[in-house]
Each structure stands twice: as C-alpha cells, then as structure tokens.
Amino acid sequence: MPTRIDDVPAHLIVDYDVHDPALASDIHARLDEIREKYPVAWSSAHGGYWIITRYEDLHDIARNFEVFSNYPVGIPHVERPGKYIPLEIDPPDHTEWRQLLGPLFNPNRMNALEDTIREMATGLIDRFIERGSCEFISEFAHPLPSFLFLELMGWPLSDEPQISEWTDLVLTGHPGASEEENHLVRMTAAMEVVRYFVELIEARKVEPAEDFATFLLNSRFRGRPLEAEEMINTLFILMLGGLHTVRGTLGFSMVEMARRPEVRQRLIDDPSLIPGAVEEFLRFEAPVSTGRTVLKPFKFHDVEFQPGDRVLLSNPAACRDPREFPNADEVVIDREVNRHLAFSAGPHRCIGSHLARIELKVALEELLRRIPGFTIDPDRLPQLHHGQVRGFQSLHLKLR
Numbered sequence: 001m002p003t004r005i006d007d008v009p010a011h012l013i014v015d016y017d018v019h020d021p022a023l024a025s026d027i028h029a030r031l032d033e034i035r036e037k038y039p040v041a042w043s044s045a046h047g048g049y050w051i052i053t054r055y056e057d058l059h060d061i062a063r064n065f066e067v068f069s070n071y072p073v074g075i076p077h078v079e080r081p082g083k084y085i086p087l088e089i090d091p092p093d094h095t096e097w098r099q100l101l102g103p104l105f106n107p108n109r110m111n112a113l114e115d116t117i118r119e120m121a122t123g124l125i126d127r128f129i130e131r132g133s134c135e136f137i138s139e140f141a142h143p144l145p146s147f148l149f150l151e152l153m154g155w156p157l158s159d160e161p162q163i164s165e166w167t168d169l170v171l172t173g174h175p176g177a178s179e180e181e182n183h184l185v186r187m188t189a190a191m192e193v194v195r196y197f198v199e200l201i202e203a204r205k206v207e208p209a210e211d212f213a214t215f216l217l218n219s220r221f222r223g224r225p226l227e228a229e230e231m232i233n234t235l236f237i238l239m240l241g242g243l244h245t246v247r248g249t250l251g252f253s254m255v256e257m258a259r260r261p262e263v264r265q266r267l268i269d270d271p272s273l274i275p276g277a278v279e280e281f282l283r284f285e286a287p288v289s290t291g292r293t294v295l296k297p298f299k300f301h302d303v304e305f306q307p308g309d310r311v312l313l314s315n316p317a318a319c320r321d322p323r324e325f326p327n328a329d330e331v332v333i334d335r336e337v338n339r340h341l342a343f344s345a346g347p348h349r350c351i352g353s354h355l356a357r358i359e360l361k362v363a364l365e366e367l368l369r370r371i372p373g374f375t376i377d378p379d380r381l382p383q384l385h386h387g388q389v390r391g392f393q394s395l396h397l398k399l400r
C-alpha cells in the first residue's frame with residue numbers, strides 16, 4: 001500500500017509543492033533548506049509525494065528504472081489516454097522506442113540545423129529591434145522553439161501561432177484561473193492538438209511526405225506498425241518536451257546576463273565562452289523536475305518507499321547541490337567540471353539535448369550580437385510560473 005501521511009516521520013514533512021505559484025519567483029531558498037536538512041522529504045500536496053533534492057540521490061534514482069517507473073511522469077497525474085512515448089515507457093520497451101526515435105535526433109542532423117536556427121533567431125529579433133523594447137517570451141523564447149519543432153517535423157512554419165497557443169494552454173492553462181477552469185482549458189487545448197495530429201497522420205497516409213509523421217507511419221515497433229494512439233503520444237511529447245524547457249532556459253539566461261553585466265561582457269568579448277555558459281545557465285536554473293512511481297519496496301536513507309508512492313526528482317535542487325558543485329549559488333560560465341542534471345540521467349536522459357544545446361548557443365550568440373545592451377524593464381518585472389517545467393509568463397526587456 002502506498003505511504004500515507006500518517007506513516008511519514010513528522011520531521012520529514014515539509015511545506016513544499018512543486019506547483020505552488022508563491023514559489024515561482026524563487027524556488028531556491030526553500031529547496032536549499034530541504035536539501036541541506038533532509039536526505040528525503042515528504043510533501044503532503046496532491047495526495048503526498050517524496051522529494052529528492054541531493055545530486056547523488058537523484059542521479060541514482062533516475063537510473064534505477066527497476067524500482068522507479070516513469071509512469072506517470074506528472075505529479076499529480078492527469079488522466080489521459082495512453083502514455084507519452086518514450087517519456088512514460090519503462091525499459092525494456094523504452095529501449096526499443098529510443099532506438100526507433102534516435103535517427104530524428106542524431107547529432108549530425110542537429111548540427112545541420114544551425115544555419116536554420118540562426119535565420120529564425122535573427123528573423124525574430126528583426127521584428128522588435130527597432131522598437132527598442134520587447135516582451136522576450138512571446139516575441140522570441142516561445143516562437144523560436146515552436147518554429148524549430150515545426151521544421152524538425154517537416155510541417156509548415158505558418159502553423160506556429162496555433163501551435164504556440166495550444167502548447168501554452170496545455171502547459172500552463174490560464175494563469176490565475178481556478179483549478180477546475182484550468183483543467184478544462186488544458187484538456188480542450190490537448191484535444192485540439194490531438195485533432196491536428198490525427199488529421200496530419202491521415203493526410204500522410206494518402207500522400208506521404210518527407211516528414212516525421214510519414215517516418216512514424218513507416219516505422220515498426222517489434223515488427224508491427226505503430227498504432228494511431230502511439231503516434232499521437234509520441235508527437236505530443238516531442239512537441240511539449242522542446243518548447244517550455246527551451247523557453248524557460250532562454251528567459252533565465254537573459255535574466256542572469258542582465259543581472260550580471262560582467263558575465264554578459266565576457267560573453268560579448270569572447271563568444272567562444274557561450275557553449276560553457278549555456279551549460280551553466282542550464283545548471284543554475286534547471287527548468288524541469290521529473291516524477292517517478294515506486295514499483296517495489298525500497299529502503300532509502302531511513303525510510304522505506306512503498307509501491308505506488310510518488311517521487312519528485314527536483315533537478316533544480318540537485319543542480320545546486322554544493323556536494324557536487326563548488327560555489328553552487330554562483331554563475332561560473334567557465335566551470336571546469338559541470339556534470340549538471342538539467343537533462344536528467346539514466347535511460348530517460350533528454351533525447352533533445354543536442355538540439356537544445358545548439359538552439360540555446362545560437363540564440364545567445366545572436367541576442368548578444370544584436371542587442372548587447374538589454375536590461376530588464378524596471379516598470380514591468382518578470383512574471384514567472386512554477387511547476388514541473390518552470391519558466392516565464394512574461395519578461396519585458398529594454399534593448400538600449
């Protein structure tokens with residue numbers, strides 16, 4: 001039977017919820033305290049879940065798929081048909097799915113996208129540079145990965161506004177709305193996305209194209225064709241996986257550079273430091289926290305996890321663990337060793353990490369080249385959102 005709050009030693013129960021909007025603007029004070037006081041803590045939110053914050057523990061659990069299942073990944077779990085593929089599939093099936101999807105993300109294919117990404121980034125900057133100000137999230141950090149997702153899928157870039165609207169609604173609903181209202185908004189948007197994918201798959205059955213939907217139609221899983229639901233659940237997570245993550249990291253990077261002019265100046269003077277800075281921004285504000293479900297009893301430090309227990313792996317907390325990172329609370333763009341866990345570890349380690357790195361590198365190169373003097377608009381402070389994917393609702397910048 002899963003652990004209930006009465007079974008948890010009182011000193012391990014903490015006031016932390018990964019969805020608490022009050023923590024959006026600074027999660028680190030609370031997470032630092034939890035990480036330093038408790039090897040494992042318990043949140044009573046959403047039916048209760050364990051929280052893992054230390055680097056080494058998170059690294060071990062992320063790799064231990066025999067005890068910790070990836071299904072469902074959400075805390076709390078929102079009912080929907082099927083599982084996200086490959087995110088919510090455990091090995092051995094997961095291994096087959098990764099092999100099937102691998103060609104889409106191979107490093108050569110990703111490197112070949114560099115010029116396209118640069119063109120997209122400069123095109124977006126062109127739209128606001130003369131104005132002298134921008135709302136960075138809606139004008140750059142969201143459309144860039146949306147364009148890139150469409151490019152990767154081989155679909156029309158003109159669908160970007162629609163895709164952006166849907167993904168925004170699916171992930172964050174209407175900020176400030178009631179939980180019920182948000183649930184409805186998110187479900188409705190998800191249904192729209194499913195309809196878009198179904199229509200696309202049907203169209204490719206009749207008229208194959210050089211695109212990812214056709215690739216899935218021609219693929220085999222253990223010798224059989226993929227079911228429609230499998231294709232939709234794959235497309236869905238490829239779309240969600242690459243948008244708010246990149247969007248959040250771009251926002252956090254701009255904020256850090258605006259707050260630390262000396263860091264920004266070093267990057268302007270020597271752009272060869274940008275790839276290292278990308279790793280450090282990813283470490284410093286890791287946007288994703290992942291969820292697991294315990295499959296069998298497991299002794300962990302002084303407690304025993306029970307089958308059915310939910311576990312939150314707090315990648316942002318682990319990425320600031322001073323046991324692994326000297327000066328963990330400082331941005332050090334030329335860290336000698338930076339084995340951060342922003343992309344997690346183990347079998348589910350982010351399949352899009354090559355793409356994300358190239359995207360972030362090119363975006364920062366172009367932003368620093370074209371708008372080197374940006375500052376945060378003091379009259380409109382950044383609005384952040386909390387959750388298993390953290391990021392910005394809005395980030396108003398002045399460009400000179």
Ligand code: HEM
Nearest residue numbers: 086087241242245246249288290343344348350351352356
């Ligand atoms: C800053 C950018 C990104 C971050 C921080 C990030 C983070 C992560 C993390 C932490 C996981 C592991 C989840 C787990 O352990 O349960 C993951 C998996 C995944 N990511 Fe990313 N991601 C990023 C960009 C992307 C991009 C660009 C794509 C694709 C277009 C993508 C697609 C995926 C997919 C499909 C998975 C599931 C992999 C599997 O289960 O085998 N991600 N990502």
